[in-house]
Amino acid sequence: MLAVLLVLLVSSGAARADDELAHFNYAMNCQGCHLPDASGATDRVPNMNNFIGYFLRSAEGRAFVVHVPGVAAAPLPDDQLADLLNWMLLTYSPDQLPDNYKPYTTAEVASLRTEIESDPARTRIAILHDIAQTTPSLAHELANAPESAPGHNDH
Amino acid sequence: MKWLDSLVESKARGLAQQTSRRGFLGQVAAIVGGGAALVPLLPVARGEQSSSLQAGEKGDPNSCDYWRYCAIDGFLCNCCGGTPNSCPPGTEMSPITWIGTCENPVDGKHYLISYNDCCGKSSCGSCLCQRNEGDLPVYRPQKANDLNWCLGTKSAVYNCSTAVVVGKAPDK
Amino acid sequence: MIRIIVACLCLGASSASLADLKPEPIRQVQTLPEQYPAHWIIAQDAAFFHMSDGKFIVLDADRDSISEQYKGMFNGAQIAQFAQAHSRPEMYVVQTFHSLGHRGVRNDVLSVYDKRTLAPLADIVVPPKRASILPTQYALQLVDDEKLALIFNFTPATTVSVVDLDKREFLNEVPIPGCALIYPTGKRGFSSLCSEGTFLTVALDDAGGVASSTRSKQFFNADVDAVFEKPAIQGRNANFLTFKGRVIPVDLSGDLPVIGESWSLPEIEAGNWRPGGLTPAVMSANGKMYVLMHAEGKTDTHKDPGTEVWVFDPRTHKRERQIELALPAVSIELTRDTNPLLVVTTIEMNIDVYDANKGTKLRTISDFGQETPLLLHGAH
Numbered sequence: 001m002l003a004v005l006l007v008l009l010v011s012s013g014a015a016r017a018d019d020e021l022a023h024f025n026y027a028m029n030c031q032g033c034h035l036p037d038a039s040g041a042t043d044r045v046p047n048m049n050n051f052i053g054y055f056l057r058s059a060e061g062r063a064f065v066v067h068v069p070g071v072a073a074a075p076l077p078d079d080q081l082a083d084l085l086n087w088m089l090l091t092y093s094p095d096q097l098p099d100n101y102k103p104y105t106t107a108e109v110a111s112l113r114t115e116i117e118s119d120p121a122r123t124r125i126a127i128l129h130d131i132a133q134t135t136p137s138l139a140h141e142l143a144n145a146p147e148s149a150p151g152h153n154d155h
Numbered sequence: 156m157k158w159l160d161s162l163v164e165s166k167a168r169g170l171a172q173q174t175s176r177r178g179f180l181g182q183v184a185a186i187v188g189g190g191a192a193l194v195p196l197l198p199v200a201r202g203e204q205s206s207s208l209q210a211g212e213k214g215d216p217n218s219c220d221y222w223r224y225c226a227i228d229g230f231l232c233n234c235c236g237g238t239p240n241s242c243p244p245g246t247e248m249s250p251i252t253w254i255g256t257c258e259n260p261v262d263g264k265h266y267l268i269s270y271n272d273c274c275g276k277s278s279c280g281s282c283l284c285q286r287n288e289g290d291l292p293v294y295r296p297q298k299a300n301d302l303n304w305c306l307g308t309k310s311a312v313y314n315c316s317t318a319v320v321v322g323k324a325p326d327k
Numbered sequence: 328m329i330r331i332i333v334a335c336l337c338l339g340a341s342s343a344s345l346a347d348l349k350p351e352p353i354r355q356v357q358t359l360p361e362q363y364p365a366h367w368i369i370a371q372d373a374a375f376f377h378m379s380d381g382k383f384i385v386l387d388a389d390r391d392s393i394s395e396q397y398k399g400m401f402n403g404a405q406i407a408q409f410a411q412a413h414s415r416p417e418m419y420v421v422q423t424f425h426s427l428g429h430r431g432v433r434n435d436v437l438s439v440y441d442k443r444t445l446a447p448l449a450d451i452v453v454p455p456k457r458a459s460i461l462p463t464q465y466a467l468q469l470v471d472d473e474k475l476a477l478i479f480n481f482t483p484a485t486t487v488s489v490v491d492l493d494k495r496e497f498l499n500e501v502p503i504p505g506c507a508l509i510y511p512t513g514k515r516g517f518s519s520l521c522s523e524g525t526f527l528t529v530a531l532d533d534a535g536g537v538a539s540s541t542r543s544k545q546f547f548n549a550d551v552d553a554v555f556e557k558p559a560i561q562g563r564n565a566n567f568l569t570f571k572g573r574v575i576p577v578d579l580s581g582d583l584p585v586i587g588e589s590w591s592l593p594e595i596e597a598g599n600w601r602p603g604g605l606t607p608a609v610m611s612a613n614g615k616m617y618v619l620m621h622a623e624g625k626t627d628t629h630k631d632p633g634t635e636v637w638v639f640d641p642r643t644h645k646r647e648r649q650i651e652l653a654l655p656a657v658s659i660e661l662t663r664d665t666n667p668l669l670v671v672t673t674i675e676m677n678i679d680v681y682d683a684n685k686g687t688k689l690r691t692i693s694d695f696g697q698e699t700p701l702l703l704h705g706a707h
Contacts, residue, residue: 036321044483289627293460306483309430
């Protein structure tokens with residue numbers, strides 16, 4: 001599935017060099033915690049595979065993706081960070097993106113990343129519940145997954 | 156795992172003026188490791204390639220100087236019953252880790268190396284290596300030398316470190 | 328030698344005039360004073376080759392023989408972290424156990440040790456998330472007149488556990504996203520250093536919850552010149568050093584950190600002297616800053632052992648003295664008094680003791696069962 005997507009992306013030609021850099025930046029800056037397939041680690045790092053696209057269904061969610069510390073404080077310039085996020089969304093979670101999905105722009109990322117979430121674990125739940133109201137597949141997933149918020153489990 | 160810092164190799168180089176490298180290592184090894192622990196820092200006479208290495212690489216994976224270990228810190232799994240990219244029997248590889256790049260001298264290309272720790276048994280104790288390239292304090296966890304990365308494993312107990320090739324850097 | 332003399336005296340005396348040895352009571356155990364003498368130190372040994380058996384060894388650094396130096400020991404498993412109270416005879420160790428030794432259910436506890444008996448008074452269960460990180464002063468700190476203990480967690484999400492030391496219970500977990508470690512700030516708050524070069528400062532409420540959470544302006548850039556996460560601190564006055572030898576004074580006494588005018592360590596350029604090691608800098612009770620320095624410093628030498636300790640006056644920015652070490656050191660510490668000892672962990676993993684004011688070496692403390700005593704604490 002991933003392989004197919006990659007082939008599709010790669011074969012679109014023009015974007016190839018950018019994608020390669022985006023993939024590299026993901027591997028260098030994110031993959032250590034999020035894993036090569038973006039599946040994360042139970043109770044510790046949230047799964048983004050077939051999931052992260054949901055966040056783009058609300059303005060708050062779209063901002064949240066940039067406000068998490070791993071993204072906002074990533075040691076990357078704004079344009080490369082925007083490319084990375086767009087590559088990540090299409091590679092790992094294309095099916096969850098909204099129909100009117102628009103990629104992040106450099107200017108948008110530059111302005112959003114000046115703010116860092118003060119309590120990501122709590123904010124994400126609130127945002128996801130909002131989105132789930134109008135997104136049955138997400139509502140279904142949330143109902144089936146025990147809500148273990150990374151950073152706030154165990155007690 | 157990236158934090159057995161003070162004890163090892165790059166430090167020895169820094170101190171070369173005062174003490175010979177072998178002398179320093181010998182001292183630390185004698186006190187810290189009961190005599191033998193750091194000896195494998197020095198090139199060890201042994202076969203060129205272990206079975207887990209790929210055709211396009213060369214060198215001694217028991218030596219800290221091996222190309223994949225350019226940012227490794229800890230005990231080499233290759234000396235602990237594992238290989239450069241696999242864990243010793245009965246341990247569990249941590250999914251969460253830090254990642255850097257190293258240059259493969261055979262093809263001159265830069266590869267992404269994932270330094271996953273093996274967890275669930277106590278310190279292996281052999282082939283202690285530490286190369287401090289690019290280390291930053293823990294406020295940059297992805298580059299932090301001081302952390303035990305046995306995270307997301309059943310046990311937080313550290314055994315040894317691998318160096319898995321997970322990709323290639325874009326050509327310059 | 329003394330034994331021989333005694334033996335000779337005995338031989339000379341008639342055995343009938345000597346009283347018989349008295350039977351001794353069994354089960355005698357030593358105790359220590361409530362406040363430790365000023366020249367006692369606590370050596371923190373994470374025992375890297377046997378991490379379930381980490382140790383904290385109480386030593387009298389004024390003495391010359393091991394039996395006089397070694398006062399006692401207490402344990403801390405899996406790279407424990409340590410703090411001492413000044414207002415009550417307690418010490419704290421946050422440590423990790425698995426139910427079956429190296430495996431099984433993970434339990435993290437904050438152990439409270441009695442300074443007089445070195446026995447545990449309580450083991451407070453905390454979330455099993457504490458950072459497994461090279462020993463540092465800043466992963467366990469006390470605030471609110473030592474009523475609260477704060478523990479740095481890394482899962483890899485970063486949070487701080489708040490523990491009530493009076494009630495001996497865990498209160499709350501505070502998120503510090505993208506930030507790390509704990510620098511007590513104001514009355515009941517702390518600051519953490521963040522990836523993008525800022526402080527995140529959290530003020531706590533009565534219940535250990537977040538009263539406010541504030542990010543400072545960027546005051547360093549880790550990609551250009553990173554700050555050491557181990558400042559030289561006296562009370563709430565901190566001096567953060569950078570890898571390249573700048574000093575950033577930070578006043579942590581108010582609700583928010585006040586970042587002062589930075590200055591450069593003088594006289595470092597000839598020979599490229601740089602601060603480094605695992606504990607690069609400490610403050611003396613007289614307000615002098617002692618810095619562990621190595622020559623030929625460059626990128627990636629920031630943890631190299633130092634061959635000299637330089638003494639600066641942070642008020643005048645002048646270097647006052649240089650102490651040439653007999654053997655390179657990885658960590659330095661001062662005792663708490665105004666006539667302090669400078670104690671250093673050498674590359675041989677022994678402790679060298681210097682008269683800090685005179686700069687002369689007094690002795691080496693060795694063979695005390697240590698493996699990797701990488702962090703030293705002046706006792707209180």
